[in-house]
Amino acid sequence: MRLILTVICLIFFCLPVKAEVVRVSLDEAVQLTLRNNLDLQAKRKELGIANAEIKIANRLQNPQIQSNILIGQVRTGNSSQVGAMLPIETFKRGVRKKAAIAQKRVIENQIRQYEHELKIRVMKAYFDVLYYKSVQMIMNERKSLFENMVELSKNRSKAQSGYNIELLQSDIRYKKQLIELNRAKADLINAQFNLTKVINESLTEDMYDTKEPSLFSDDLTILDIKLPTYDIIEAVALKYSHSIRIADSNIEKYNQEYILSKHQRIPNIMVGGGFAWQAKYEGEGNWWPGAFVGGGFDLPVLYTFRPEIDKAKVILEKTKMDKASYENKLKLTLKQNYNNFKYSQQNMNYYKEILEESDKILKMSTERYRKGENNLINLLMVENGHQDILNEYLSAMDIYYGVYLDLMHNMGHDVLLEEEIFEE
Template structure:
């Protein structure tokens, strides 16, 4: 502009590129990515809560094993003492003494192993808690699974359909899958918008020196507009790739929903039948304890053999193990169900 346009001028200035219909979609993609990250964090937090609860139960289970073996050690020690106090002329005296001593000594070994396993479970619980610079060794309130009125086992579930509906509505994994579909749709839009030409607006100072004009120096200015038109490349591969990603995202979500329904049904039925089995074992355990006490008294009076008492004790030991294993399956089924629900909305974190 000005007289400077009459000749070849020198120029300096600035060009400003202006994107058309591109920044908005990039912002939406970034916002969707942010939402996905937030939900992934919440999902990890839920996994951490469930891991802590699982480790907490493992400590109680380990304590229960220790209690079983402690009671068994006392029984075997009592057997050994009774066998040694019998008259040496009694039938099978030497054999009973040797058997009872071996049983007792082996039981001490088993008990020590159980105590070591309990320490491992306690360390794993504190590792799951992951409290920074903590010098405290956290432990369970419950002494064992044989304690009365255990709140940790007081679990009540909603009807199955309500649980499934809750999972379909609140599951972090499903929500992330839906966000991935939305992101794939946005990526298609982004790829298509690359076809839209961008423009650049420029302007600046233009001048000619006196030497260039052969006389006076000429000041001036310039303005310009340019467009970036994709004549030879229309971004078809990017658009096709984005569409394939969208199809995959939709299939992944549908597949996850189908697998989730099966997993929820499986966990729910495991919980239901494990709870029922736990009740049966509780009744069997009382009867088994009564039988063991009766045989112990008979052995003390010399009315029963050591072999008979050991057989009854072995059956009682199996019943005790079956009982705490039934409780473990019951609690694991609950945690698995809560994990598959995918949201803490139904999780009883007070446990």
């Protein structure tokens, strides 16, 4: 009995775990990612580090306990002292804090940029799933077509010339199509795994899939992209690009560091005071009580901090030049993206019309073959041409959506969001 229970337990625990397939829309996939992505959660932790850096930059110097205790005959006529000294930074702490605040703004914009790039990755992964679902759908249709060809070849007259050859050719095409179908299934599973990996939720065994069955769905909306004019796109990019915002924050940060480097020449001071006492001469009691005050300051004579000042100035100038260069190249890149989008959209629409015409030709050729009006070779040529058009149409959709994602990446903004920027 114990052996039977052991075997049952082993079988139970060794059963393969099958992930549940969860179908989500594109918006749901994006929201899941922004809410639960582990990499993004780790990235957001940098804000806590930045807040700590601000407090560190605004720190006060700790006081120092100092003493001067005299021992022996020297204590008569000289005082011993115990007190505290407080170092004070002059015109440095506030500037250092401003630089840390600017660095926090850099991190905030970097997190927003990471969120934006993560959204683009989700959109690309979501599209890839739709793409391979479309490929699998096409492969299934071709499988049915070749299966039908085999049946048509069998039903033709055996006395007809080339009967056996056509039957073998159709059977080979059918079996090769089964191989292509298996490849399409594997590609689809890989795309679903990639979408799940991009979403990157913790403690989940779910496999994410698209709600839409393919790119040929009538209710598909992700390809319905209507861009504003180029002038609006450029204005949005120059105002809302995360890269430009990061550059602005870096300029502010390095400007404060440049000011701080010059303030290093301002002497820091020390003030202090405490209790003092002096031993009396013999026969006059034990000691005379009193107090002392003191002070001091740095004297930047041997080292004037010139290298730090020059370095901070060069970094500031370089950061400004980098921003100007980026803005100049960004305008050219946006124009490229905009033109590529416009022409890829036209090409996709052309392929859609061509595909409809090719589908009609394939149906007519199949019917003619069924009636014995043409041979298998002619039908295969028509089918191959139709397959090429299908692949080119899918490729055109892939290029079209990829160009749109490139435009989103370079803008640093989702141009399809309805915000006040389009009314400015």
